[in-house]
Amino acid sequence: MRRWWLRPVLALTTVAATLVATGLPAAACGEDDKPAAQVKRTAGDPGAVKGVRAVGNLPDAQGAISANFLQYGRRDVMVVSGEFGLKVYDLTRNPAAPKAIGQLSLPGLWETEDTEVDAARKLVFLSRDPRAFDGNTHTGESGIYVVDLSRPESPQILSYVRVPAGHTTSCVDGCRYLWTGGPAKADDQPADWGGRPVWVTDVRDPRHPKVQPDPIELARNDGKTDYVHDVQVDAAGVAWVSGRGGVRGYWTSGLHRDPVQGRVRRATADAPVPYAGGGVAETAAPSRFLHNSFHPVGPAADGAWRGHDLVYATEENFVDGCAGDGVLTISSLAGSYGGEGWRSTPSAPFRLQTVGTWSVEGQEGSDPASDDCSAHYFDVRGHVLVQSFYAQGTRFLDVSDPTNPRQIAYYRPADASSWAPYWHDGYVYVADNARGVDILKLTV
Template structure:
């Protein structure tokens, strides 16, 4: 047994900063409808007041643990140390690590104190080098999207009981940071543009940082994923990498996939060239129909990639030939009916660069084959705000998704044209931000409650 699992579970604080944040802990801060400046969505505060007296709704879910000391949580990640698993939670407090050998009794073992941090959404972990990458949003420590500083903290987690920040680098984007090419590089996106950035931009695109030497990160000067919104450079929110190694960038204007390694035909030029993290080759993707996602702001995505079974058929987990992409819209309007939804779209017709040639006069849109909204669903509270879709995770044919004050929802996606809710967990005092499957359980980063550990009982 490793030494860090023995003895006291009292957290070891490596870094203590004294910044004070003026940003409400419950506010997501993503770009939303009616919020062009990128300021924290004011509706979250009102929703918190409503939630104080809200009742809970639970079906086919058992809550087996709660970590209230992680209040302010925005994201969860897992790293494996031999036979031991460790949960990492990022949030407005910074970073915390937990021994989850007994998931009913997680034990706090380490932390990095960053009071006033904003916000570590979709924090990334390098499983080989045991590194954690924390995106610093310009609203951290009381800053603003207009003038605040953004960047990346790199945390050495080789000893999860003695976490250590080994570098910090300023990056022109910093709402999210995602691993590319096995975490040798990271892509950072969002939020709304700074005053110093081009006036015609609608938000920050992607910047690339070389993390091959994590103690000396190197930021490349030229951004990528430009002109994503019908020819306009706009807010690239987050990046997910599928099992083929294709990086999918979601944001205003849709979702677009890129090769980041190997030689590939560039559909925008018709020529073959080498793809790199700093000069990726377009693959597929594009905008989502405004009839499905009126805001055009896509928060994050997931593309199930097909692997053939022994008899030549499709693996039952995936859509045929990987033509489907699951993507969420984040938007906040009065009431729940028009808030952000889960969209299942087909990539067919987008493999020849159509999404990169889209213009307002000749728009290209992916075909929507299915969608799901929390509005009006069993277990929902129509009075409570924060009904937008947020992060989700997939295990087999079950998709689990956060819907802020509407809680965590479990969907059967065996028929992508008709997602069906099979379970939900909506605490009256919670705001679900980020769920993640791990060994049959779901760990939910709840910005109010900390982390809930859920077991699907159906």
């Protein structure tokens, strides 16, 4: 009997990435820009909805890019970041009609993708991309704003620190440290870099962040230092780093065997221990620009499907039309626990085994006239994965069989610019850069 991981998967054809932006002179996630005005939409397109009920919308959050949730006793609060800075909403009385209660105004801020919060200390970490405030990747300033949200009605900047990277900033080791990566390299950075790696910031004292001088997560793209896009930490504490060249996981605390050094050592945020991962096969993600990832943990999790450890990731990639645009990829981590992803070279490349892929192109509910179809952020609850696909809206997938992700519902307004969806207390909150925040209820 053929093993499941040897089943053929969809092979996609594409060209090099040109990534999307939405109105600011800054790219959404890559190095090239496609302003919103260039996004093709069908005149009179009514959009498409199936299996989803729209229960609310926050138009005052237009320019939204990311959202988070904080609890203050029985009080439930949503924090939305975007081109405006930070907006705070109370969900307690009616989660379908959040009440605006606070704002930190930073007009022109870019990009705040995957903004993260410290739930215990009520802190928000806003990443400043060098293209913010009319800057550019060549000479622009990047850094991190640490925002105090102990009083949600009154967000206050505790500190700001310059960092040599700034596209995304993520918590590791319980938000005691931050990892910041991307975008394209600055003029004063090494010429052979394809993009910015990760810089580590110590925020144990949030009023006085300390940036470590030397970057980490180098040589990630078959031996070349390249663009690190984002970091997601799984339930076991492994930090999964996505970017050009694939997805690699690291321990950031505790004693672990280092498969690259061949010895047991203590992991720290600035000297992490490799765990698993590597490049994704070109047949699944031809551009090899992996935008973000998710690694389920536990015997009952999707990641242990038939005993195999999986990592979900999105490729962000835009070409004319949708056929070559970025996809959701599902890969097996089998064969990557011995440091193989850290020894990959152009002459001896290592690639994870592809289990399945899913693309919005040609799917029910899609607008065939739009060329704004790349995969973007996603969130998982049980076997249902909800994912943003820019102008192609928000898609709900059944991933109980990872070899065959299956669309079960979709929400695509005619003016959609869906960037990131979030499951929260039975609702899905969608940060839509054009519409603000859509609040959805899955009905299937």
